[in-house]
Amino acid sequence: MxxxxxxxxxxxxxxxxxxxxxxxxxxxxxxxxxxxxxxxxxxxxxxxxxxxxxxxxxxxxxQAVESVKAPTFPDSVTTGDVKLIKKQGDAVAMDEVVLEIETDKTALPVMSPGNGRIVKMLVKDGEAVKSQQVLFEVNITGAAPAAALAAAPAAVPKAVAAPAPAPAPAVTAAKAAPTAKSTPVAVKTAAKKPTGPTLAAQKIGDPTKTISGTRTEHPVPMNKMRKRISERLKEAQNTTAMLTTFNECDMTKLMAFRKANLDVFTKKYGVKLSFMSPFLKAAANALMDQPVINAVIIGDDIIYRDYVDISVAVATPRGLVVPVVRNVESMDYPRIELALNMLAEKARSGKLTLADMQGGTFTISNGGVFGSLLSMPIINLPQSAILGMHAIFQRPVAIQGKVEIRPMMYLALSYDHRLIDGREAVFFLKKIKSGVEDPTSILAGV
Known part of the structure; x- marks a missing residue:
C-alpha cells in the first residue's frame, strides 16, 4: 500500500x-x-x-530559469517599443515590473513570474518587439530579493551626492569677497552720477546684437502613443465634417447638491462625489434622447446603439488616454464615481489595458481641471461627437431681468456634420444643460 x-x-x-x-x-x-x-x-x-x-x-x-514573453497584442497592434526598468543581473520580486512595452495605445507592463534574478535580458531599450516574443529570462529562486532591497538605499546617496554640492559654497564665497572689496569703488562710481539710459545700456548691451542666456536644443524621439495620437487627430480632421456648437450652464444648484451630499457620499462609498458623474449621467440621458449622436458612420451604413459607453479623456505623462465607462445609461452616481476612480487609478499607475480603452460610443474631455475657459475638442474616431467641459468661473449673468454673479461653465460639442445636424446638436447640449443645472431632474428620470 x-x-x-x-x-x-x-x-x-x-x-x-x-x-x-x-x-x-x-x-x-x-x-x-x-x-x-x-x-x-x-x-x-x-x-x-x-x-x-x-x-x-x-x-x-x-532553481528554475523561466523565459518571459511579451503579451499577446490585439489585431490592431503589431509591435511595441521596449522601455527597460530593470537590467540584467537585478534581483526582482514576484509581479515586479521588469519592463514596459509602449504601443500606440497604451504601455503594457511585463512582470517577473516569481522571486529571483534576471539572468539574461534578450531585448534592448527602445527595441521594437512583437507579440509573444521572448524578452528576458529569470532564475526563479523563490527567495525575496532582500539583498537588492538593502542595496537600493545605499545607491541612492551616491546618486544624490553626484552633483557634489561642495563647489556651491566656493562660488558663493568667491562672489562675496569681491563684493566686499569693491564697495568703495561702487561709491566712487555712484559719485559720477551716470545717466539712466547709459547705465542700462552698459548692463544690457545692444539687444539687436547680443543674445544672452542658454540656447540649447535637444531632440527627443516621439513615442508610439504620441505618434498614434497625432495620426488619429489628423485623421479625424481629414475624415469628418467637424463642427462645434457651444452653450453654457449655471453650476449653482449642482455645486449646492454636491456640497450637501459630499460627506455622506464619501463615508458610504469611499470616493468623493465629483462633477463628472452628473455630467456623464446627463450625457447618457441626452444620448438616449438624441440617438444619432451616439451613432457612427461605417461604410454606407449608420450604426445606431441602444447602449452608452462613454470614453473619459485622462491626461498621463505618456499622453492622452481615453478609458471607457460602459453602460452609463443604467448607472447611478455612486457606480459612475467608483468606475471613474478605478480607471483613474489604473491610468496613474500605468495599468490600463487595451480592453479598458476600446469600444466607446461618445467622449467627454474636461479641460476645466487645467483652467481652460473655452476650446473646440477634436472628435475621437470612430465616434461621431465629443463634449468639452471647461473651468467654472464667476460671471455676471441675467437672471429674471436682474444681473447676478453665478458660477458658469462653457460647454462645447464637436460633432460630425455628415451625420449630425445642428438641430440635434443644439437639443443635445440643452438636454445636458438642463440635467446639470437641476440634478434632481436626473434622479427623477426626466
Missing amino acids: IRRKILRFISQSKSLTTTPMNCILKRSLVTSVKNIIYERRYHFPRIRYLLMTRAIHTSTRL
Missing part, C-alpha cells in the same frame, strides 16, 4: 513542469508522503531513500 503511494507520488512529481506554483505543489507532495510514512512508522530503508532523493530533486528543480 505505502509502496503504491510512493510510486504515485513519484509519477505525479515527474509530470509537473518547473513553474513556481508547481514547485510549491511538489513540496506539498513531499510533505504529505513524509506524513504517511512517519505517522505510520514505516521506516523502510528503500522508502526513505526514494523519499529523500525525490525531495532533494524537487529542491534543485526550484
Whole structure:
C-alpha cells in the first residue's frame, strides 16, 4: 500500500513542469508522503531513500530559469517599443515590473513570474518587439530579493551626492569677497552720477546684437502613443465634417447638491462625489434622447446603439488616454464615481489595458481641471461627437431681468456634420444643460 503511494507520488512529481506554483505543489507532495510514512512508522530503508532523493530533486528543480514573453497584442497592434526598468543581473520580486512595452495605445507592463534574478535580458531599450516574443529570462529562486532591497538605499546617496554640492559654497564665497572689496569703488562710481539710459545700456548691451542666456536644443524621439495620437487627430480632421456648437450652464444648484451630499457620499462609498458623474449621467440621458449622436458612420451604413459607453479623456505623462465607462445609461452616481476612480487609478499607475480603452460610443474631455475657459475638442474616431467641459468661473449673468454673479461653465460639442445636424446638436447640449443645472431632474428620470 505505502509502496503504491510512493510510486504515485513519484509519477505525479515527474509530470509537473518547473513553474513556481508547481514547485510549491511538489513540496506539498513531499510533505504529505513524509506524513504517511512517519505517522505510520514505516521506516523502510528503500522508502526513505526514494523519499529523500525525490525531495532533494524537487529542491534543485526550484532553481528554475523561466523565459518571459511579451503579451499577446490585439489585431490592431503589431509591435511595441521596449522601455527597460530593470537590467540584467537585478534581483526582482514576484509581479515586479521588469519592463514596459509602449504601443500606440497604451504601455503594457511585463512582470517577473516569481522571486529571483534576471539572468539574461534578450531585448534592448527602445527595441521594437512583437507579440509573444521572448524578452528576458529569470532564475526563479523563490527567495525575496532582500539583498537588492538593502542595496537600493545605499545607491541612492551616491546618486544624490553626484552633483557634489561642495563647489556651491566656493562660488558663493568667491562672489562675496569681491563684493566686499569693491564697495568703495561702487561709491566712487555712484559719485559720477551716470545717466539712466547709459547705465542700462552698459548692463544690457545692444539687444539687436547680443543674445544672452542658454540656447540649447535637444531632440527627443516621439513615442508610439504620441505618434498614434497625432495620426488619429489628423485623421479625424481629414475624415469628418467637424463642427462645434457651444452653450453654457449655471453650476449653482449642482455645486449646492454636491456640497450637501459630499460627506455622506464619501463615508458610504469611499470616493468623493465629483462633477463628472452628473455630467456623464446627463450625457447618457441626452444620448438616449438624441440617438444619432451616439451613432457612427461605417461604410454606407449608420450604426445606431441602444447602449452608452462613454470614453473619459485622462491626461498621463505618456499622453492622452481615453478609458471607457460602459453602460452609463443604467448607472447611478455612486457606480459612475467608483468606475471613474478605478480607471483613474489604473491610468496613474500605468495599468490600463487595451480592453479598458476600446469600444466607446461618445467622449467627454474636461479641460476645466487645467483652467481652460473655452476650446473646440477634436472628435475621437470612430465616434461621431465629443463634449468639452471647461473651468467654472464667476460671471455676471441675467437672471429674471436682474444681473447676478453665478458660477458658469462653457460647454462645447464637436460633432460630425455628415451625420449630425445642428438641430440635434443644439437639443443635445440643452438636454445636458438642463440635467446639470437641476440634478434632481436626473434622479427623477426626466
